[in-house]
Amino acid sequence: MKQLFIYTLLLFISLAALSCDSTTSPKDIFEDEPSILNFDVSPQNVQFTSGTDGVKDTTVVVSFTAITQNLADGVLPTITITDRVSEQVVLHQNMDGTSSDDEYQLEIPFETKTTFFLDYKVNVIVEESDGSDFNYATASLKITGFSEVRPEILSAQNPETVQRPSSGTNLYRFTAKVTDEEGIDTIEGVFVRIFNRSSGEVNSSPFTLYDDGENGEDISASDSVFTAAFPVNSGSQLQTFDLHYYAIDKGGLVSDTVKTTFSIVE
Structure with missing residues (x-):
C-alpha cells in the first residue's frame, strides 16, 4: 500500500510538471556568441595644414568596417561615436550589410573646418536579438586642424x-x-x-x-x-x-x- 502511494505521488508530480508552460528557454551553452573579428576606421587621423588646406569649411568622409561572426539574421552592428571632450554622443546608427558575408560598412560625412580639433571615441557593438549576449570593439577618430589666429x-x-x-x-x-x-x-x-x-x-x-x-x-x-x-x-x-x-x-x-x-x- 505504501509503495502504491509513493508511485501515485510521483506520477502526479510528473504530470503537473508537464502541464506547466515554460516562459523562458535556457541558453544553449554550446551556442557561439556574436563577436567582432576586426574593426577598421579609415581615415583614423585627419591632419589639416595651413599651407595645403587653408582656412575653409570642408567635409571628411570616414568609412567604418566591421568583420563579425555568429550574428543572427536581421541583426546589425551598431556604431556609437562619442566626443571625448564633451562626452556627448554625436552618432548612434546601425551599419549596413548582410550576415551572409559577415562584413558591415558605414560611411559618415563629418562637416568641419580646417581649424577645428575633434577627438572621437568610436564603439561598434554586436549583440543577440534578445540582448542576452553582446560584444564590442573600440577605435579612435581624430581630426586635427591648425591655428592662424591666437585667442x-x-x-x-x-x-x-x-x-x-x-x-x-x-x-x-x-x-x-x-x-x-x-x-x-x-x-x-x-x-x-x-x-x-x-x-x-x-x-x-x-x-x-x-x-x-x-x-x-x-x-x-x-x-x-x-x-x-x-x-x-x-x-x-x-x-x-x-x-x-x-x-x-x-x-x-x-x-x-x-x-x-x-x-x-x-
Missing part, C-alpha cells in the same frame, strides 16, 4: 582687495572672458599665473580656469567666461599678488596676457 582675453576680473576674515573661509571668483575667431571650441585652456610680490610665483601656478558650470565655482557652462575660485581664511597672510591671465588654443597659439592685482588686507 584673445577680452577681460579679466577679480576682487582687487579683500579683508581677511576673523574666522572661517571665503571663496572669491577669478574670471576671464575669452574669444577666438576660429571658434571657442579651439581653446585648449585658460590659465592664471599668480605672483606673490614678496616671494615670487606661488606653488601650483599656473591655475586652470573652467567654463563647464561645475568646477572652479563657474556659474554658466560654455558662456566663454572661464572661472577659478580661491579661498581666503583667517590664517591667510596679508599680501599683494600680481595675476597674469592667458589662454592657449589647440594649435598651440598663446593669447595676450591681461594683468590684474589682488590684495588681502586686515
